[in-house]
Structure formats: C-alpha cells, structure tokens
Amino acid sequence: MGQIQISNVYKIFGPRPHNAIELVRGGMSKDDLLNETGHTIGVQDVTLTVEPGQCTVVMGLSGSGKSTLIRHINRLIDPTAGEIIVEGQDILALKGRELEDFRRRMMSMVFQRFGLFPHKTVIDNVAYGLDIKGGSRAEKRANRETARHWIGQVGLTGYEDQYPSQLSGGMQQRVGLARALATDADILLMDEAFSALDPLIRREMQDQLIELQDTLHKTIVFITHDLDEALRLGDTIAIMKDGAIEQIGTGEEILQRPQTEYVRRFVEDVNRGRVLTAGTVKLECSIVRQDTTPDEALRQLGEGGLRVTYVVDAEGRLVGAVTAASLRQGQRDDIPTVDSLAEAAPTATEDMVLEEVLPMTVGEDIPVAVLNENRELKGILPKDAIIRALAEEAQLTAEADR
Amino acid sequence: MDASSIFSLVLCAAIVGWIAWAAARRHEALAEGYRAHAVGAGAALVVLVPGLAGLWKFLTGLEFDTSIIPLDVWVDGAVDWLLLKVGDPLDQLNRWVVHKIGFFERFLHQSIAWPLLTLLFTGVAWHASRNFVVTVGVACAFLLIWSMALWKPTMQTLSLMSVSILVTVVFGLPLGILMSQSDRARSIMLPILDMMQTMPSFVYLIPVVMLLGLGNFAGVIATMIYAAPPLIRLTDLGIRLVDKEVMEAATSFGASRWQKLFNIQIPLALPNIMAGLNQSIMMALAMVVIASMIGVRGLGQEVLFGLQRQEPGTGFIAGLSIVLLAIVLDRITQSYGRRMETHRTVSH
Numbered sequence: 001m002g003q004i005q006i007s008n009v010y011k012i013f014g015p016r017p018h019n020a021i022e023l024v025r026g027g028m029s030k031d032d033l034l035n036e037t038g039h040t041i042g043v044q045d046v047t048l049t050v051e052p053g054q055c056t057v058v059m060g061l062s063g064s065g066k067s068t069l070i071r072h073i074n075r076l077i078d079p080t081a082g083e084i085i086v087e088g089q090d091i092l093a094l095k096g097r098e099l100e101d102f103r104r105r106m107m108s109m110v111f112q113r114f115g116l117f118p119h120k121t122v123i124d125n126v127a128y129g130l131d132i133k134g135g136s137r138a139e140k141r142a143n144r145e146t147a148r149h150w151i152g153q154v155g156l157t158g159y160e161d162q163y164p165s166q167l168s169g170g171m172q173q174r175v176g177l178a179r180a181l182a183t184d185a186d187i188l189l190m191d192e193a194f195s196a197l198d199p200l201i202r203r204e205m206q207d208q209l210i211e212l213q214d215t216l217h218k219t220i221v222f223i224t225h226d227l228d229e230a231l232r233l234g235d236t237i238a239i240m241k242d243g244a245i246e247q248i249g250t251g252e253e254i255l256q257r258p259q260t261e262y263v264r265r266f267v268e269d270v271n272r273g274r275v276l277t278a279g280t281v282k283l284e285c286s287i288v289r290q291d292t293t294p295d296e297a298l299r300q301l302g303e304g305g306l307r308v309t310y311v312v313d314a315e316g317r318l319v320g321a322v323t324a325a326s327l328r329q330g331q332r333d334d335i336p337t338v339d340s341l342a343e344a345a346p347t348a349t350e351d352m353v354l355e356e357v358l359p360m361t362v363g364e365d366i367p368v369a370v371l372n373e374n375r376e377l378k379g380i381l382p383k384d385a386i387i388r389a390l391a392e393e394a395q396l397t398a399e400a401d402r
Numbered sequence: 403m404d405a406s407s408i409f410s411l412v413l414c415a416a417i418v419g420w421i422a423w424a425a426a427r428r429h430e431a432l433a434e435g436y437r438a439h440a441v442g443a444g445a446a447l448v449v450l451v452p453g454l455a456g457l458w459k460f461l462t463g464l465e466f467d468t469s470i471i472p473l474d475v476w477v478d479g480a481v482d483w484l485l486l487k488v489g490d491p492l493d494q495l496n497r498w499v500v501h502k503i504g505f506f507e508r509f510l511h512q513s514i515a516w517p518l519l520t521l522l523f524t525g526v527a528w529h530a531s532r533n534f535v536v537t538v539g540v541a542c543a544f545l546l547i548w549s550m551a552l553w554k555p556t557m558q559t560l561s562l563m564s565v566s567i568l569v570t571v572v573f574g575l576p577l578g579i580l581m582s583q584s585d586r587a588r589s590i591m592l593p594i595l596d597m598m599q600t601m602p603s604f605v606y607l608i609p610v611v612m613l614l615g616l617g618n619f620a621g622v623i624a625t626m627i628y629a630a631p632p633l634i635r636l637t638d639l640g641i642r643l644v645d646k647e648v649m650e651a652a653t654s655f656g657a658s659r660w661q662k663l664f665n666i667q668i669p670l671a672l673p674n675i676m677a678g679l680n681q682s683i684m685m686a687l688a689m690v691v692i693a694s695m696i697g698v699r700g701l702g703q704e705v706l707f708g709l710q711r712q713e714p715g716t717g718f719i720a721g722l723s724i725v726l727l728a729i730v731l732d733r734i735t736q737s738y739g740r741r742m743e744t745h746r747t748v749s750h
Contacts, residue, residue: 015428074654097658104656115651119669119746129655163745183655 003219004050004073004187009082011068011243014039017080030242042068043079044243052186055213055220057234059227065243066223067112070191073221074107075099086187104133107187108180112195114172116164122175123147123160129183150178154208170201177205181212190222194229206232227266231255231275239263251275271355272390278357279350281389282370282379287312290319290339294330297322297338308366311342316376321345321366345369350378354386361386411453419446481609489613496619503565503618510557519557520544523730530737540733543726552701552723559690559700560727562618566625566686571679574630578637578678579663588638595631603628603692616697624696625689632681640674641667670746676739680732687728701727 012020020039030041043065050056060066071077127147154174194202231251238248247259258264286309288297311319320342330341346360346368367382423442527540581588614620694702701720708717
C-alpha cells in the first residue's frame with residue numbers, strides 16, 4: 001500500500017448524488033446521467049496508489065475530473081463513495097479539528113491561479129501554513145526565518161516585503177511553491193501549478209521542481225493537462241477521461257503500450273525523442289572479449305553477417321569497437337588479440353533520451369554503445385533503430401488508416 | 403358558493419402545491435419517499451382552506467371590507483404586549499442613550515468645537531484622500547455651514563448620525579458576517595432586508611415612537627432600520643466575493659473557520675464593507691428630515707420649520723447643509739475604501 005491509497009472513489013455533483021451513483025454503477029454514461037437526472041460525474045470509480053517519494057502525475061483534459069480528484073486528497077471535496085487512506089489513516093472519518101490538524105501536518109497544496117493572499121506580503125504568505133498552527137511569539141519569529149529560507153530556495157530573496165500584486169506570474173507561483181514547502185509536510189499537491197505560466201517560465205519552474213525534488217523527496221501529486229509536462233515530471237502517470245482513469249503507468253509504458261484508443265490518440269503528438277530512453281530502444285549486439293583472436297572475432301561476425309563488434313573486458317565493460325575491415329587488417333598483421341584493434345565508440349547511458357543520443361550518430365559509422373552506470377555494455381543503438389523508434393507511432397497510425 | 407370561484411380557487415391551490423412539490427423534490431432531504439408530496443399538499447391546503455373560508459364568509463353575507471386575516475389587529479396586539487413587557491427597561495435605555503447623545507451634542511455646541519472640528523475633519527480628509535482639492539473642499543463646506551449660522555443644528559444632526567452609524571455597525575457587521583457564513587441565515591435575512599428597504603419609513607415610525615417615545619433614541623432606531631441594509635448586504639457580498647482559490651488555499655493549510663474569517667475573508671472584504679458603510683451613511687442622512695417628525699432636532703427640524711412657516715430660504719440652507727455634510731462624509735469614506743483596495747486584488 002502506498003502513502004496515499006484512493007480506492008473506488010466516486011464524486012457526483014447534483015441534488016441527489018446517492019441516487020445517481022447507483023445509475024452510474026449500473027453503467028449509465030456521463031451524458032445520459034446529465035440529460036436524465038441533471039447530475040454530473042466528477043470522479044468515477046478511481047483507484048490510485050501514490051508511492052512515497054515519487055511524483056505521481058494525473059493528467060487529463062479540462063472536465064476530466066483531475067482537479068476534482070486532487071481535492072479529495074485533502075478533503076476540499078468529499079467523495080460520494082469510496083475510500084481514501086493517507087499513511088494508514090482513513091481521512092474520510094476525520095472531523096472538524098482532526099481534519100484541520102491533518103491538513104496542517106500532512107500535506108500542502110499549490111494552486112493553478114496561485115491562491116496567494118493578496119493582502120499579505122510574500123513572507124507572510126510563505127509563513128501562512130506555519131503561523132496558522134498558532135504558537136508563541138518566539139515561534140512566530142522562527143516561522144519568519146523558515147519562510148525566509150524557503151523564499152531563498154525558490155530564488156525570491158529580496159522580495160520578502162512585496163505584495164503578490166507586485167510580482168509577475170512566475171514569481172507569484174514561486175511564492176505559492178515556497179508556501180507549500182515551508183510547512184514541511186510530506187505530501188505536496190499541485191493542481192495545474194504551472195499551467196497559468198507562459199512556456200519558458202513553465203519550463204523553468206519544472207526544472208526547479210525537479211531540482212528541489214532531488215533533495216526533498218516529497219510525495220507529489222501533480223495535476224496537468226500537458227502531456228509533455230506529465231512525461232517530464234511523472235514517475236507514474238495516470239490518464240483521466242470523463243472522471244475515470246484510462247491508464248496508469250510510467251511515461252514510457254504509456255507511450256509504448258497505450259491501452260485504450262483515447263490514450264493512443266493522446267500520445268500521438270508527443271515528442272517521443274524526449275521520452276524514450278536508450279535503455280528501452282537498444283538492440284542486442286555482438287560482443288567479443290578483449291582476449292579473443294581476430295580470427296575468432298571475424299568468424300563470429302561472419303555468422304551474424306555483421307560489420308562491427310564490440311570489445312569488452314572480463315567484467316563486461318566496454319573497451320571499444322572493431323570493424324570487420326580492421327579485424328582483417330589485424331589478421332594480416334598477426335595481431336594476437338582484438339583489444340589493440342579496438343577504436344573508440346560513441347557511448348550513451350541507458351537513461352539518456354533519444355533526443356540526446358541522436359546527435360551522436362551524425363557522421364559516425366559505428367552504432368552508439370549503450371552502457372549502464374558501471375560502463376557495462378548493455379546493447380547498441382544504430383541510427384535506423386533510433387529513427388524507427390521515433391517514427392513508430394506515425395507508422396502505426398498509417399497502418400491503422402490502411 | 404358559485405362554481406367558478408371554487409374552480410379558480412382550486413386551480414390556484416393546485417398551482418401553488420405543484421410549485422412547492424417541484425421545489426421540495428430538488429432538496430435531498432425532502433426528496434425521500436413522500437415528503438415532497440406532503441410539502442406540496444400542505445402548500446395547496448394553505449391556499450385552499452383560508453380561501454374557501456373567505457369565500458364562504460363573503461357569500462354568507464358579511465361585509466366585503468371585513469378582513470379575513472386581521473393582521474392589523476395582531477400587530478396592534480403585539481405592540482401593546484411589547485409595551486407592557488419591555489416598556490420600562492426601554493425607557494431606562496432611552497434615558498441613558500439620550501443622555502449620552504446630549505453630552506456629545508453639548509460638547510459639539512461649545513464655541514471652541516467648531517474650529518477644532520473643522521480642523522479634525524480637514525485632517526481626516528487629507529489622511530484619507532491625500533488630495534488637495536478634497537481637503538480644501540471639506541474645510542470650505544464646514545466654513546460655509548458655520549457662516550450660514552447652522553452650526554448648532556448641523557452638530558445635532560452629526561451627533562445623531564454618528565450614534566446611529568455606530569449602532570448600525572455594531573448590529574450590521576455581525577449580521578452581514580452571519581449571512582455570509584450560512585446560506586440558511588442568508589435566505590432568512592434577505593426578505594427581512596428587502597422589507598427594511600421597501601417598507602415606507604412612516605410605517606415603522608409608529609411602533610418605534612410608541613415604544614420609545616419621541617426624541618433622539620427613536621430617531622436612532624428608525625435611522626438604523628433604514629440605514630443598515632446596505633452595510634449588511636455589502637458585508638455579506640464582500641465576504642462571498644473572496645476568490646474561491648484563495649479560500650481553498652487557506653482551507654488546505656488547515657485554517658479553521660475563525661482563522662479564515664478574521665485573517666482572510668474580512669480583510670479582503672474591507673473595500674466592500676467600506677462601500678456599505680458609505681451607503682449606510684448616505685441613507686442615514688436621507689432619514690434626517692423624516693426623523694425630525696418624531697422630535698429629533700437638527701437640520702431636519704430646520705427643513706421642517708421652513709415647510710411649516712413657508713420660508714423657502716430656511717429650508718434651502720438647511721437642505722444645503724445636509725448635502726454638504728453628505729459630500730464630506732462620502733468623500734472621506736470613499737477615499738478610505740479606495741485606499742483599502744490596494745493589495746487586495748491580484749493581477750495574474
């Protein structure tokens with residue numbers, strides 16, 4: 001069980017949600033329900049596990065219920081049916097003070113339109129989550145120091161005494177982020193946090209979040225309608241449509257194996273080069289140990305009809321690549337083992353994305369060698385394999401059209 | 403009873419019942435089982451029974467102008483009962499308030515008061531507006547009033563106004579906050595406020611005078627009834643207009659209802675509350691002449707004299723003084739309201 005466990009949650013808006021939920025469970029569609037009873041489905045039978053320290057992205061278009069879903073986690077919205085467990089605690093059972101206390105300790109939230117308090121200065125905004133817990137004068141002073149620290153972390157030092165209306169959108173959202181981080185809660189809820197920002201600033205904020213997350217390891221639930229953003233930030237991605245989850249998986253799983261037509265159409269336009277990694281696309285290759293003779297190596301190449309083989313040491317670490325031509329030359333020169341024939345090969349690590357690998361292949365005859373973190377050879381990436389991976393979706397679509 | 407009148411009555415009851423039933427059906431609590439039907443049937447009966455009774459009464463030869471529902475008699479009874487029960491304590495309160503207002507008034511009449519007060523208002527105007535024209539205007543208005551020899555009645559009016567507005571704020575602000583916090587309180591308050599604003603003020607002057615006697619206290623209460631609705635409405639509106647996401651943010655950090663109210667909602671509603679206060683002050687000034695009819699002294703009384711003695715000049719200068727007082731108070735409160743708007747709205 002994860003840190004947050006959402007099980008079979010339904011949310012129906014309208015005067016009599018409990019009657020309507022039976023109809024939905026009976027299979028009535030969103031449109032039919034609206035037309036016949038005037039009820040709207042917000043969230044439909046959602047089950048989602050959020051693992052600690054990970055960034056779980058819920059993505060969907062407007063009206064897909066993603067913002068409604070995230071508001072269930074801190075009970076800004078109460079579900080019509082279902083169960084929500086946060087760190088083993090059934091949060092739907094919380095009332096009054098318990099609920100306030102739970103919100104103060106366990107999670108903080110960043111909002112699409114920032115949700116800053118316009119009548120408070122930046123530092124008072126950031127300290128809000130701390131001040132609200134009450135406490136002595138000394139504690140309030142300590143809160144200011146904490147707030148100052150987080151304002152520095154998001155790069156707004158010097159703006160402490162400004163009001164939100166004096167800041168640009170990107171800066172306002174940095175205040176929102178600092179305010180959420182200042183409470184030191186483990187769980188960070190981000191509702192389309194970067195959607196209102198223009199593309200360059202959005203990219204900057206994403207980088208900042210990734211950087212902060214590297215040291216903080218918060219449990220993040222991130223809502224977005226932007227698939228590129230989801231793929232950049234998400235360890236796990238859940239795609240929502242009409243209040244229900246269509247598919248949950250890692251970014252690559254969703255790109256490589258879309259489970260529904262909706263998801264497939266969704267991922268069509270994604271820049272695959274930015275998401276697919278060398279590790280997933282790599283091919284098997286021919287390997288020779290560094291103490292192999294050129295004769296033996298040539299024989300191996302001949303069997304596979306190959307032009308290049310890779311030389312590894314006893315631990316499987318890459319030494320270099322040899323071509324058939326240089327092997328024949330070595331044969332003639334009576335060279336005892338292949339390692340002195342090996343020439344440098346372009347290398348990539350498994351977690352590099354294709355966009356980064358592609359430039360290495362330019363003007364290079366030898367396919368890129370894919371290594372793990374110990375420099376062990378795991379496979380290779382010939383130019384055509386990269387291009388095929390990048391073009392796969394287009395091909396599939398073309399086939400489907402035929 | 404002829405058939406056509408019974409038919410139209412039944413039709414009327416059926417329509418009322420149907421509307422009530424339809425409204426009840428939309429309520430989750432009333433939608434269960436036959437509750438909505440019961441509500442509908444009840445509403446129909448409310449129309450049908452008195453209607454039939456009335457028809458019967460009419461057709462069996464009673465006078466046409468006999469009231470079927472003697473509301474007037476009930477109200478008379480209620481006021482009499484109130485007079486009997488709370489007459490004495492009210493009288494005490496009356497004396498106390500009149501004494502307080504009197505003290506205030508006597509101070510304002512001192513010869514030293516007028517330059518002091520002119521200076522004070524000029525200072526406040528400058529503090530509020532930081533505007534040279536407004537400040538000089540305020541000073542000129544006070545000088546003009548003084549030079550028309552209307553200082554005394556103006557101060558009487560001003561002191562009554564101040565007390566009325568104080569009472570209005572003391573009652574109006576909490577009521578407005580209550581309305582903003584509960585939809586049920588709002589649905590109860592709205593028709594009452596509508597009534598306070600549309601009921602001709604002479605109507606409530608009668609019981610007020612009966613209960614409180616002629617004089618300043620009755621004037622304060624009557625003024626309050628007339629002037630409170632805008633403050634109550636705009637307090638409610640201002641709090642309800644606070645951005646939804648800002649409220650969600652406060653909630654998500656674990657703010658309690660009171661913390662949200664005092665830290666977020668009221669501060670952000672202040673420009674609207676100030677606008678409400680401004681409106682209330684203007685309404686209170688509009689009440690001055692009517693209040694003079696129940697024995698409140700001041701500028702209203704001067705207008706009344708003008709009317710009674712057929713002296714248009716007397717009426718005009720008193721009226722002009724009311725207008726000047728209104729402009730002074732309006733500019734000052736509006737300037738404070740505008741000042742509050744800075745840092746209370748967010749641009750994206």
